[in-house]
Amino acid sequence: MIRTTYRGRTIKVLAARGKPGHVRTFINGQIISHAWQGSEQQALDWFRQIIDKIDTSGGPGNSAQTLTGAYTSPRWYEPGTFDVNPNGHATQPGGICLCNECCAVDKSWFPPLKPDACRYCHEGPDNHNPRPLSYAGPHRYTEPTDTQRVGRQAVWDEFNEPEYDEAV
Known part of the structure; x- marks a missing residue:
C-alpha cells in the first residue's frame, strides 16, 4: 500500500482483492478505480502525471x-x-x-x-x-x-x- 500527499492531494493506492496485477486507487478519500491495471508505483506515477497536467493547464x-x-x-x-x-x-x-x-x-x-x-x-x-x-x-x-x-x-x-x- 502507498499512502502519500502530492501537491496538496492525498493519494492512496492498494492491491485489489482477488485481482492480481490490479490496484485500487483513491485521491482525497474518493475512489478513482476499484481495479486499475498496473502496479502500485505505476498508479502513483499516473496520479502525479495527471495532477501535473491539471495544475499546468490552469x-x-x-x-x-x-x-x-x-x-x-x-x-x-x-x-x-x-x-x-x-x-x-x-x-x-x-x-x-x-x-x-x-x-x-x-x-x-x-x-x-x-x-x-x-x-x-x-x-x-x-x-x-x-x-x-x-x-x-x-x-x-x-x-x-x-x-x-x-x-x-x-x-x-x-x-x-x-x-x-x-x-x-
Whole structure:
C-alpha cells in the first residue's frame, strides 16, 4: 500500500482483492478505480502525471477546457483552494468552469460568491441551511480559506464595479 500527499492531494493506492496485477486507487478519500491495471508505483506515477497536467493547464475550472477526461470533480484539487459551482464542478475561487456542460448553461445561474460564503457551499453564515442532498452533503457553516476569500473578493469587486460610459 502507498499512502502519500502530492501537491496538496492525498493519494492512496492498494492491491485489489482477488485481482492480481490490479490496484485500487483513491485521491482525497474518493475512489478513482476499484481495479486499475498496473502496479502500485505505476498508479502513483499516473496520479502525479495527471495532477501535473491539471495544475499546468490552469487548475479548477480551466483544466476542463484543455484536458480530456473528467477532471471537473472537486476530488482532483487541493482541499480549500477551489469553489464548487451548482453543477458540482470545481472552479477557481469565485470563478467559473469552462467545460462544455457549464458553458451551455445561462451564466446568471452562477452568480459570484460572496467572500464570506461557506467553504463547501454557497450559503452565507447567517442563512446557512445545509440541504442533505446538496453536492456538499450535510455540513455546518465553515469559514472559507484565505485562498477562497481572496479569489472571491477579486471576482466580487470586478462584478460590482460600476460600468463607465467612455462616450460621456
